[in-house]
Amino acid sequence: MSAYKNDQTNDASNRALSSLDRSNLDLKTPDKTYLDSNELIINMGPQHPATHGVLRVILKLDGEKVLGTECVIGYLHRGVEKIAENRTYTMFAPYVDRMDYCAAVSNGLGYCEAVEKLMNVEAPPRAQYIRVILTELQRIASHQLWLGTHALDIGAMTPLFYTFRDREEILKIFEKYCGARLTTHAFRIGGCQYETYAGFEKDVKNFLTFFAPKIDEYEALLTTNRIWLERTKNVGVISGADCIALGVTGPVLRASGVKWDLRKAQPYAAYSKFDFEIPTGENGDTYDRYLVRMQEMRQSMRIVEQAVDAIPEGPIMGKVPKVIKPPVGEIYHSIEAPKGELGYFIVSDGSTQPYRLRVRPPSFVNLQALDLMVRGLLVADVIAVIGTIDIVLGEVDR
Amino acid sequence: MPNFIMSYLDSKEALTPGSAGSQFWALIYVLIIFAGVSVAVIAMNWIERKLLAHFQVRLGPMRVGPHGLLQPIADAVKLMIKEDIIPAEADQLVFWFAPMIGLLAAFTVYTVIPFGPSQAVSDMNIGILFMLGVSSLGVLGIVVAGWASNSHYPLIGALRSSAQMVSYEVAMGLAVVSAILMTSLNASGTGTLSMIGIVQAQQQQGVWFIFKFFPLGLIAFAIFAIAMVAETNRAPFDLAEAESELTAGYHTEYSGLRWSLFMLAEYAAMIAVSSIAVTLWLGGWMRPFPNLLHAPAWDFIFSLFPGLTFLALAAIALIGVARMPAHSFFRIQRIGLAVFAALLGFVALLLLVIAVAGRSADMSVAGRFNDGIDHVYWFVLKVAVFMYLFIWYRATWPRYRFDQLMKIGWKVMLPISLGVLIVTAIVGVIFS
Numbered sequence A: 001m002s003a004y005k006n007d008q009t010n011d012a013s014n015r016a017l018s019s020l021d022r023s024n025l026d027l028k029t030p031d032k033t034y035l036d037s038n039e040l041i042i043n044m045g046p047q048h049p050a051t052h053g054v055l056r057v058i059l060k061l062d063g064e065k066v067l068g069t070e071c072v073i074g075y076l077h078r079g080v081e082k083i084a085e086n087r088t089y090t091m092f093a094p095y096v097d098r099m100d101y102c103a104a105v106s107n108g109l110g111y112c113e114a115v116e117k118l119m120n121v122e123a124p125p126r127a128q129y130i131r132v133i134l135t136e137l138q139r140i141a142s143h144q145l146w147l148g149t150h151a152l153d154i155g156a157m158t159p160l161f162y163t164f165r166d167r168e169e170i171l172k173i174f175e176k177y178c179g180a181r182l183t184t185h186a187f188r189i190g191g192c193q194y195e196t197y198a199g200f201e202k203d204v205k206n207f208l209t210f211f212a213p214k215i216d217e218y219e220a221l222l223t224t225n226r227i228w229l230e231r232t233k234n235v236g237v238i239s240g241a242d243c244i245a246l247g248v249t250g251p252v253l254r255a256s257g258v259k260w261d262l263r264k265a266q267p268y269a270a271y272s273k274f275d276f277e278i279p280t281g282e283n284g285d286t287y288d289r290y291l292v293r294m295q296e297m298r299q300s301m302r303i304v305e306q307a308v309d310a311i312p313e314g315p316i317m318g319k320v321p322k323v324i325k326p327p328v329g330e331i332y333h334s335i336e337a338p339k340g341e342l343g344y345f346i347v348s349d350g351s352t353q354p355y356r357l358r359v360r361p362p363s364f365v366n367l368q369a370l371d372l373m374v375r376g377l378l379v380a381d382v383i384a385v386i387g388t389i390d391i392v393l394g395e396v397d398r
Numbered sequence B: 001m002p003n004f005i006m007s008y009l010d011s012k013e014a015l016t017p018g019s020a021g022s023q024f025w026a027l028i029y030v031l032i033i034f035a036g037v038s039v040a041v042i043a044m045n046w047i048e049r050k051l052l053a054h055f056q057v058r059l060g061p062m063r064v065g066p067h068g069l070l071q072p073i074a075d076a077v078k079l080m081i082k083e084d085i086i087p088a089e090a091d092q093l094v095f096w097f098a099p100m101i102g103l104l105a106a107f108t109v110y111t112v113i114p115f116g117p118s119q120a121v122s123d124m125n126i127g128i129l130f131m132l133g134v135s136s137l138g139v140l141g142i143v144v145a146g147w148a149s150n151s152h153y154p155l156i157g158a159l160r161s162s163a164q165m166v167s168y169e170v171a172m173g174l175a176v177v178s179a180i181l182m183t184s185l186n187a188s189g190t191g192t193l194s195m196i197g198i199v200q201a202q203q204q205q206g207v208w209f210i211f212k213f214f215p216l217g218l219i220a221f222a223i224f225a226i227a228m229v230a231e232t233n234r235a236p237f238d239l240a241e242a243e244s245e246l247t248a249g250y251h252t253e254y255s256g257l258r259w260s261l262f263m264l265a266e267y268a269a270m271i272a273v274s275s276i277a278v279t280l281w282l283g284g285w286m287r288p289f290p291n292l293l294h295a296p297a298w299d300f301i302f303s304l305f306p307g308l309t310f311l312a313l314a315a316i317a318l319i320g321v322a323r324m325p326a327h328s329f330f331r332i333q334r335i336g337l338a339v340f341a342a343l344l345g346f347v348a349l350l351l352l353v354i355a356v357a358g359r360s361a362d363m364s365v366a367g368r369f370n371d372g373i374d375h376v377y378w379f380v381l382k383v384a385v386f387m388y389l390f391i392w393y394r395a396t397w398p399r400y401r402f403d404q405l406m407k408i409g410w411k412v413m414l415p416i417s418l419g420v421l422i423v424t425a426i427v428g429v430i431f432s
Helices: A002-007 A080-084 A089-097 A104-119 A125-154 A158-178 A200-222 A226-232 A240-246 A251-255 A286-310 A362-367 A369-374 A379-389 A393-397 B003-010 B023-055 B071-081 B092-111 B127-135 B138-148 B152-183 B195-205 B216-231 B256-281 B296-303 B305-323 B328-357 B365-396 B402-431
Strands: A040-044 A056-062 A065-072 A329-337 A340-348 A354-360
Touching: A040 B152, A056 A379, A065 A369, A065 A379, A080 A089, A080 A354, A089 A104, A089 A354, A104 A125, A104 A329, A104 A340, A125 A158, A125 A200, A125 A226, A125 A286, A125 A379, A158 A200, A200 A286, A226 A286, A226 A379, A240 A251, A240 A369, A251 A286, A251 A340, A286 A379, A340 A362, A362 A369, A362 A379, A362 A393, A369 A379, B003 B023, B023 B071, B023 B092, B023 B256, B023 B365, B071 B256, B092 B127, B092 B138, B092 B256, B127 B152, B127 B195, B127 B256, B138 B152, B138 B256, B152 B195, B152 B216, B152 B256, B152 B402, B195 B256, B216 B256, B216 B365, B216 B402, B256 B365, B296 B305, B296 B365, B305 B328, B305 B365, B328 B365
Parallel strands: none
Antiparallel strands: A040 A056, A056 A065, A329 A340, A340 A354
C-alpha cells in the first residue's frame, strides 16, 4: 500500500464503488424495453471464439447495448489448491505452471519464492538473475500472446501471426534451458535446477536485438491506426479507485493511473538491482492498457539486458534440505506476474505437504471488473474488454 | 449453320446479344458468365488464402496439389458431401430458401456488366439502376437467413448487416449519381444510365471519370470504394459475420453446401460491385490511354498484353517447378505444376496468335475476337486490383464497431457524397 499512498491523496480503498451497482440487474427474466421488444439474454461462451478459453458470459442486451453481464466460471476447474494439500512442496511445483499456462515461468517463480520465504532460505544471486531473465522473457511472451489475441478479437488478424512468430524465439530459449516450451517448471525451491546452457547469454542478447524492431512493427500496425483508436479509446474505462476497490492489479491498474508494481513496491528476486520504469496510463481505457503493455515489453527488455550483462558467477542452488519441511507457520508472498499480482498463501503444519495453499490469481480478480467496464457499451466492446483484461481461464478456474 | 446462330455473328455493328435480339447468343453469354464468375470465385478462394497467408508470414494451402492449387476443389467437394444440417427450431422453408436469394441477387447483376462494348448479356438502358436495385436485394437473403435460423447470434448478425447495407446504399447511390451526371457533358446534353453508355461517355470525353473535374471524380470514387466494402460485408466492415463477436454471424447455423452458397454469393457480389466501380470511374473495358496512344501500332502492342500476362504466369509456374525440392516425394506435384505451366503457356500462345492474326482492326472474326479478348482482359485486370484491395484491407485493419459504422455512413459519407453531387452539378453546368 505504501507506494499507492505516495501517489494518491485520499484513501480510495475504503470508498464505495463509484459506479458498480448490481441491485437492478436480473438476468433471469427479460424486461420489456423500447418499442415493446424483448431484451435479449444471450450466452457468450463457454464455446466462443473470443472468450479466451471456456469463459461463459451471460449478456443481457437491449439490441446491441449491454445492460449487464454475469461471468460463469469453473469449466476448467481442476482443484489445484486442493491437490496441493496432497502433494509435497516439491511435487506441487509443476502444478502451478498449469494455472496461467501463458506465463508458467512467473507462476513457478511466485511459488518457489513463497516456499523459500516460508523456509527462510534464499536463492543464490546467480539463480536470482536467471529467474529474472526468464521471468521477464515470459512477461514479453505473455504480452505478445495478449496482443495477438486482443487484436484478433478487435478484427485485426495479422498481428496474431507476427506475435506468435516472435514469441517462438522466447520459447526456443525456454526449450533450450529446461526442455519445455509452455509448462516449463524452470525453477526449483531454493534456486534453479539447471545451469544456463552454453550460449544462453548470446541467445538472450540475440533475441533482444531481434525483438526491438518487432515491437515497432506491432505498433506501426496498431498504435496510430484510426480504427484501432476508435475501437479502444474510451472503451472499458475503469478508474483507479474502482480498480483498487475491486482488487484489480497489473497493467489494468497501471493504465488507470495508479503507479503500483510489485517489482518496485516490494522488490523480490533481484529486481531491486535493475533500473526500469513503471509505465502508467491516464484514462484507464482499453487504449491506455494497450500502451502500458507495449511499454512494459520495452521495459522488460531493459531489465533482461541489464541482467544478462551483470549475471554473477556462483552456485545456482541454495542450502535446501532434500526433504522440504517448512516450519509451522503461514506466509503470503506475491509477485508481479504479467497479468497482475500473483500471490501464494501457504499454511504449513510442519509436514512435507502444505496444510492449505491458496492462490491469488490476477486473472480471476481482474475479471470481476468486466461487468463494471462493459455496462452501457456494445457487444463488440465486451469482446474488446475481455481481451484487454487479459485473462487466462486456467488461472481463473484453477 | 442455322440462321439464329449466324445472324448475330454476321451483324456489322457491335451489339450485345440482348440488344441484337439474339436469344441463343444471350443464353451462351449467360452460361459463359455464370461459369466464368464461378471459376473466378473459386480462384479468389485460393488467391485470398494464399495472399492472406503471405501477409501473415505463413504459407497457406500447400498440400492439396502444387502450392495448394487444388485446395478450392477439395474444399468444394468437402462442402458438397458434408452433412446438411437444418436446426430443429429453424423455419425450414425459409432456411432452405435464404441462401438462394443472396446467390440469385449476386448473379443476376452480371446480366448488365459490360466486359466490352458487345461483351454483355444485354445493354439495358437503365443498367445502373437495375444493378443497384438487384444487388441490394442481396441483403434480403442475409436478413432472412438470420431470422430463419431462430438463434440469437445469427439474428444480431442479420440485423447488423441489414442496417449496414441500407445505410451505405444511400452514400453509394449518391456517388453513382455524380458519375452519371458526368455522362451528360456532351453535345446533346443527355446522360445515360446504360452501363455500356457510361463507358462510351468516358471514351468520348477522353477521360476516366475518376480524373474528371479533379478531385470531384476522385472523391465520388473514394466514397463508392468505401461503401462497396461495407455493402459486401467485408473487412473492416465485416460486422455481420464478425467471428470474434458473433461466432459466424448470420450463417452460424448453416453448413455444407448451403453455407458455401453464402460464400459464393459474397464473392460474386464483391466482383459485381468492383465491376460497377470499374465501369463508372475507371473506364470499364478501355485500355490505358486509348486516346493518347491511338495509333494502330499501339493497339497492337496493347493487344499483346493478355498473352504476355499468361506467359508471365506460366513463367512463375515454371519457376515454382524449378524451386521444388528434388526429392521423389514431390514428383507428382512437380509434374502437376509443369502441366499447369504448359497449360498457361498454351493459353498464352493462343492469345498471342489471336493478337497477331487480328491486328488489323476490321470486322473479321479474328479481329472481333481479338477486340473482345482485349476488352475482357482490361476489365478483368481492373476488377482484379479491387479484389486485391479487398484482401489487403482484410489483412491490415481491425473491425469497426456497429455504432461507428453507422456514424461514418450517415454523418461522414452521406454529407460528402451529397456535397460532391451538388458541386459536380454546378461545375458541370459551368463547363458545358
